[in-house]
Every structure is written in C-alpha cells, then in structure tokens.
Amino acid sequence: MVNCFQQLVQALAVGPAVLATVVSVRGSVPREVGAKLVVDATGQAFGTIGGGAGEAKVLHQAEEVLKTGQKQRVEIDLSGAPQRQIEGICGGHMGVWLERWQGEAARDLAKTIVQGLQEGRSLTLVTPFTTDQSPYLAETPIELAPEIAFVETLQPPPTLLIVGAGHVGIQLAKVAHLAGFQIAVQDDRPEWANGELYPQASHVLAEPIEGAIASLSTHQTLYAALVTRGYIYDLEALQHLLQRPIPCRYIGMIGSEKRVKQVYGAIAQTGLPTSKLATVYGPIGLDIGALTPEEIAVSIVAELIMVQRGGTGRSLSEKLRRGMGGG
Structure with a gap:
C-alpha cells in the first residue's frame, strides 16, 4: 500500500493520475477488495488488480477517465460463463472504481497517506461515488452505505x-x-x-x-x-x-x-x-x-x-x- 501511494505521489508531480481500486468481489477472483493500481498521465501503470483481460479492460477505461475526469465503475466478469463477454475463468466477479486524482490537494493527500503508513498508523480513506466529492481521510473510522462511498482502512506494512x-x-x-x-x-x-x-x-x-x-x-x-x-x-x-x-x-x-x-x-x-x-x-x-x-x-x-x-x-x-x- 505504501508503494502504491508513493507511485501516486510521483505520478501527480507531472500530471493527473487514475487510481483504480477493487471495491467489490464475488466468488473466486485474483485480487482482494482494496487492491489498487495507478495509471499516470502517460498511461503507464504501476501495481496490479489481477492481470489478464480484466486488467486490460480497466487500463483501457482509465485512459478515458484521465481525459474526461469522469469517475466510473468497471465490472469484470471472471465467471467463464458461455455466450457472454468475459475477462477470465476464475469463477467470480470484480467491481473496480476508477478515480482521477489531480492537483496539489490530491498530491498532498497522497503524501499524507504515505507519511501515515510509514509511521505505522492505520488510516481511513473515503472515496465518494458522487461526482462533486473527492477522496478524503476520515479522522475516525466511519460507515457509509456502499452505494454512496467506498470506505477502506489502509493498513501500514509490518x-x-x-x-x-x-x-x-x-x-x-x-x-x-x-x-x-x-x-x-x-x-x-x-x-x-x-x-x-x-x-x-x-x-x-x-x-x-x-x-x-x-x-x-x-x-x-x-x-x-x-x-x-x-x-x-x-x-x-x-x-x-x-x-x-x-x-x-x-x-x-x-x-x-x-x-x-x-x-x-x-x-x-x-x-x-x-x-x-x-x-x-x-x-x-x-x-x-x-x-x-x-x-x-x-x-x-x-x-x-x-x-x-x-x-x-x-x-x-x-x-x-x-x-x-x-x-
């Protein structure tokens, strides 16, 4: 997690970046809720949400989010079901949220997250799904309806x-x-x-x-x-x-x-x-x-x-x- 946000800090130094986060899973999937990857302004990716066709789909959509700034959720079908477009055969489904981070405020937030994790502290990051709100750190753990925001506890590495x-x-x-x-x-x-x-x-x-x-x-x-x-x-x-x-x-x-x-x-x-x-x-x-x-x-x-x-x-x-x- 520290490495992910360090990469985000570096990416934001030269332009906007997209943070892709797994926000829901069902069945057998390659990555867990909270897994992330960063896509910088040049389209270069850091980290992984599982690889394969599913990740390729996310990277393609991330290019659009980089240009438009419009948040979006990408559904990845790994069920292997016949007669429909799928991205793998693990057996499950993943929901991935794409959020464009940009500007000094976003970079300061990413820096604060890196510093907190390096100090060994847990942090609560809230990513609202509304178009008029940006991600923020909650001072104390909170609960919000899953259709309103993704609330995650960022754990420091050992x-x-x-x-x-x-x-x-x-x-x-x-x-x-x-x-x-x-x-x-x-x-x-x-x-x-x-x-x-x-x-x-x-x-x-x-x-x-x-x-x-x-x-x-x-x-x-x-x-x-x-x-x-x-x-x-x-x-x-x-x-x-x-x-x-x-x-x-x-x-x-x-x-x-x-x-x-x-x-x-x-x-x-x-x-x-x-x-x-x-x-x-x-x-x-x-x-x-x-x-x-x-x-x-x-x-x-x-x-x-x-x-x-x-x-x-x-x-x-x-x-x-x-x-x-x-x-």
Whole structure:
C-alpha cells in the first residue's frame, strides 16, 4: 500500500493520475477488495488488480477517465460463463472504481497517506461515488452505505527493525523489503547505519537502541531482528524491546545456541518474567543450511513470513513425498 501511494505521489508531480481500486468481489477472483493500481498521465501503470483481460479492460477505461475526469465503475466478469463477454475463468466477479486524482490537494493527500503508513498508523480513506466529492481521510473510522462511498482502512506494512547494520543486516534489508516489510535499521555506527548501505530503509537510526525503539513507538506491528556484532548489544536491545508498550510481533536473535542461552540467562537476572521471551526466536531463522549473509537473510525472512502468515515452516511437498515413499 505504501508503494502504491508513493507511485501516486510521483505520478501527480507531472500530471493527473487514475487510481483504480477493487471495491467489490464475488466468488473466486485474483485480487482482494482494496487492491489498487495507478495509471499516470502517460498511461503507464504501476501495481496490479489481477492481470489478464480484466486488467486490460480497466487500463483501457482509465485512459478515458484521465481525459474526461469522469469517475466510473468497471465490472469484470471472471465467471467463464458461455455466450457472454468475459475477462477470465476464475469463477467470480470484480467491481473496480476508477478515480482521477489531480492537483496539489490530491498530491498532498497522497503524501499524507504515505507519511501515515510509514509511521505505522492505520488510516481511513473515503472515496465518494458522487461526482462533486473527492477522496478524503476520515479522522475516525466511519460507515457509509456502499452505494454512496467506498470506505477502506489502509493498513501500514509490518515494520522490520534490523538491530545491527552489518553484512547480514544489509542482505536482510533487501530480502525483507522485497517481501513487503517496511525497513528500519539501527546501529550506533553511522558508517554502517546510513542510506547508502540501506537504500530500502524508511528509517535509518544511527543512534543508541533505546532512542531508536522510542522513535518507532507508533508502529503497531513491529518485527525485530537482532543481528548485532556482539552479546552485549543483543542484551541491551532485547531488554528494551521486551518492555515496549506495544509488544513486538516477533523478535529474532542471531547466534549460536550458547550465545542465545547466555542472553536469556542475563535477561532472567534483570527480573523480567520469562513469559516475555515467548515472542523471541533464537537462534533466528529457519533451518535451511544457510551459511552466507544472503542465505541467512532468506532463512530469516522465511521465518518472518511464517510468523506473519501462520505457516508451519514445513516443506510443501512433505506429505506427497511421504505418500510416494520419498522419505
């Protein structure tokens, strides 16, 4: 969602743009309600609402909306029904709303949305279906009749705080950003924690860990990966993360079992209840035999996705292979 509105901000810098949003679905469809794509003044598209003939239909209509400014709803038939024009055979239907954004007010709104999401806040965006009203942010969640407006809660992406800006951290930022995480990196060494080494990071925190965590206080869904240069830094970070008012969704700690146990033992001496360690994954990552920083990054992000999506970490082929006598 952040990427979508960032693209919208860039598009509005040079002219009007159309924001296409899936506002209704029925049956089996390729994308969910709220999925978006942006079409800029040149007709170039960013994002997807599912591809194929259905998306092609939306892109064609978006060209008209760009010219006329007249909002419209596009119905996409994916039922595969015979003897009528369809755009796919998934089995369902999608309703897509096309809205032209233009001018400084629209660009300011898109910027406000990007900033809010980057700060880890949820936002309520209202897109009226009337011709005389433009999209706006509601201060509090509201309910409107679906024929009047599309009301959606824009959720910020999960934030991954990388504690320790070393070689593993650099690769982890790349892979986690690709997987949809917003990246924050902390290290008290500016020569390591900087935008040149971490171009994916929306937050580069070259400061002590306590201040860095405080600066992320509004982030509701925070994941933390401790890939520091030593035991003492793990311990300090863990103490502050475990006392965060909004508990971390995940805390992973790199290192051997011996190093992890040392940190656990030191945490116990501070008086923090051992139940606080329930969200700590140490040693960090899934066991895929990773050795290089790049492989370790893949291992860690695989575990992040597992926690986020509720997966098991098992091979998807395990059951079938076992049934075929493959071990």
